[in-house]
Amino acid sequence: MEFTVKDVAAFLDGVVEGDGSIKVSNISKIDQGVPGTLSFLSNPAYSKYIYNTLASAVIVNKDFQPEGPMNCTLIRVENSYASLARLLNLYEKSKPVKRGIEQPSYISSTAKTGENLYLGAFAYISDKAVIGNNVRIYPQVYIGDNVVVGENTILYSGVKIYADCRIGANCIIHSGAVIGSDGFGFAPTSDGTYSKIAQIGNVIIEDFVEIGANTTVDCATMGSTLIRKGVKLDNLIQIAHNVEVGENTVMASQAGISGSVKIGRNCMIGGQVGIAGHITIGDEVKLGDQSGVMTSIPDKSVMIGSPVMEHRAWMKSSAIFRNLSQLRNDVIQLQKLAKQQDKE
């Protein structure tokens, strides 16, 4: 598809500055701009690229002040990032959507599937599973006994969902994610071996949740591991048994949440963060990358470090740590001085 810059500006309620008749057919990053594409500028760190970009047009915030000549047409909008998101989503929606049931695939005779299903080849729907309308199940997905999948949800190739789990509507689960694997529960015995504690609970994922590639969410020992409405989990995250993640909490890649942790709503959990078992994280908490959390944390805390501490204190302590040998040398100097004075 090809549009004039003028048409794009009209769609975005934007104002054209320059030649509005130029045609664009794709979207590019401003530092990798290509003629015939539309780019955007939102992060000020990238402003320097606008003066040399090869993109034909660039979407900018309406108050953008150029500091030199440019070769591109501008589209001034209220919020360039939001405008970009609208265009990307438009582009995405223009792609054909897969529908129909490919063969060979496997649907148990006791499973129920909704209208407008896409079921890829080699996908498997087990006994008594219930699949909503407009669901897309890519090849090689596994859906266990009694699983429920809500409408409009997309399960990409190779997703595995164990028996009894419930997936909400409008969710997206990426390839290789595992939902409902056994919690890590073992009882030590007197001879040093461990005996397995059966994990009879499930996972409940509410609506509008996105789960990244190869992320794992264990079932509860009893009851449910809960991923609330609007949660977004990145790739390679571990959610252990009986965890609850509150509404709209987002979690970056490789975070690990231990058993029975309760995380509040609208939190931001950084990459590679680890949270120890049985503690509570309040609402709107922000945890920096690689944080290690060993005790409960109140609402709205902004913390980092391992073990975590208040963010500004961590900045100071880390700066001193960098020159810790200087601090020690200062102390040794003072000790020498004291000794000398003692002699005098």
Add this chain to the structure above:
Amino acid sequence: MEFTVKDVAAFLDGVVEGDGSIKVSNISKIDQGVPGTLSFLSNPAYSKYIYNTLASAVIVNKDFQPEGPMNCTLIRVENSYASLARLLNLYEKSKPVKRGIEQPSYISSTAKTGENLYLGAFAYISDKAVIGNNVRIYPQVYIGDNVVVGENTILYSGVKIYADCRIGANCIIHSGAVIGSDGFGFAPTSDGTYSKIAQIGNVIIEDFVEIGANTTVDCATMGSTLIRKGVKLDNLIQIAHNVEVGENTVMASQAGISGSVKIGRNCMIGGQVGIAGHITIGDEVKLGDQSGVMTSIPDKSVMIGSPVMEHRAWMKSSAIFRNLSQLRNDVIQLQKLAKQQDKE
């Protein structure tokens, strides 16, 4: 299934306190208790929930002393956690077990399979593989050439086992786990590229091992990567080439063990721990979450931190780190004082 509390108590060699004729049909967590369910109290931190739980009956330790009125029937037992484990396992065993060979699936004409097999659709058994009796292989599992799988082992959907690996009896491997992928071995060349070193060894997993979802165990360069009897690995763990993990060692999620590390028996390795290559971890070692281990560690050590140190010393150092700017200010104050004295 439904049981009276009296029947459950008899099964557990427990004593009923309250109405033993009440019926229960499921197990619940005490803080999420529901009428008609049986709950339990083991962790003292959860004692407060027993006074308001809606669970019909609660299993407690025989010396439990209530501190207020309760609405539930009690079952007093020797060890409430062990009793719970027995009940959960009973519940689990009451579920129907999958058996038979679903179609389409793939079994090489040179493979051997035992009695009572469950083979899910789209599962693949390659040339000369040998599968023991009562093995359950869920859909979309891959079993490479010459692989041996011992009896009663369960491979959940999507497990991948490379050629030549050996899996013991009574093992459980969860979805997405990869056994026998190439070790990370490359030789630098003079032009800055790397040439691959063929990884011709295998993985040997002994009996009663459980391996978590999306965990990876690389094959040895030569010889075998060894996971000893009774080892329990959580999700998303990395075990590199030629590692040996000793009997009954348990490892929490996202731990990473580098090449040729030898870990002793009955160790407890925390989540997100990293262990550098070619070192030895003794028996009964405990490593706290997020530890980083760069040198060998003797038997029975209890360590944490990155780099690891003795646990109590780490607690002290971490507490001081939290106020490191205070320590520096104290030193600056002393320096000023010394300067002043010098002038006087």
Add this chain to the structure above:
Amino acid sequence: MEFTVKDVAAFLDGVVEGDGSIKVSNISKIDQGVPGTLSFLSNPAYSKYIYNTLASAVIVNKDFQPEGPMNCTLIRVENSYASLARLLNLYEKSKPVKRGIEQPSYISSTAKTGENLYLGAFAYISDKAVIGNNVRIYPQVYIGDNVVVGENTILYSGVKIYADCRIGANCIIHSGAVIGSDGFGFAPTSDGTYSKIAQIGNVIIEDFVEIGANTTVDCATMGSTLIRKGVKLDNLIQIAHNVEVGENTVMASQAGISGSVKIGRNCMIGGQVGIAGHITIGDEVKLGDQSGVMTSIPDKSVMIGSPVMEHRAWMKSSAIFRNLSQLRNDVIQLQKLAKQQDKE
């Protein structure tokens, strides 16, 4: 296959010391040597094993000086490690290579496949995909729409490649790796929920790249996530959207690279390293295990720690941290002394 030690030495341009007529049929580690096998000594830490190894012959560097009697024949070569690599590769190449198309598998009528293909059962090739000559695609692999796979590349069982990605020639991708899953991009909205930003870019993997088991590489928001020629990624690594990894850079297990990071060529990234978004890592940079990187790093830096610092400074600071309570006690002692002097 069986060879005389003399034949092996000739192949390696080596010199036999001892009985060259002995026959060997496999390769073993020196500390696990078995009669009838050939072992090697490269890492000096393993020298002690040569005096008792049961291996029939051992490849050593030409300047190796034994410190005691040995039972094995020696083969002296220029570089024992390189010689080992040659032998392992020879052994690997002697194994039969899978070819042909197994059934059931799925090839879209609009896909193109090259000569000499291996396509395992339950593998899936989607619309308009283009597969080069001599490619091996193991069972249960998924290849999305428009994907290009270069010649001689191997995709092990369960690899998932999303639409529009391009994989170079002579690559190896291990089981469970996911290429092209959506980048983690969400725009916060005024009601606290997040709206998804469509990820319309792809992943480009150049030639001679190896990607480990269960590693994830997200597609770009726009444009391409780039894995340059000769890059080697270990298992369970996260590469976020719009990252670029430079030629011949190697990365150990469980490293995580955030969005839009640019990594130079010939870097060595340690295990469990985390790199924050939108920064640049120069060429030939070495980052120690578990490093946390929050700002850009110049060429040839050798760094470690979280946040990272120069390697030697980190060694010193870490050593002091280990006894931080001693340092504090010294300061307290000085304070007491000062107070006392003040009184006097």
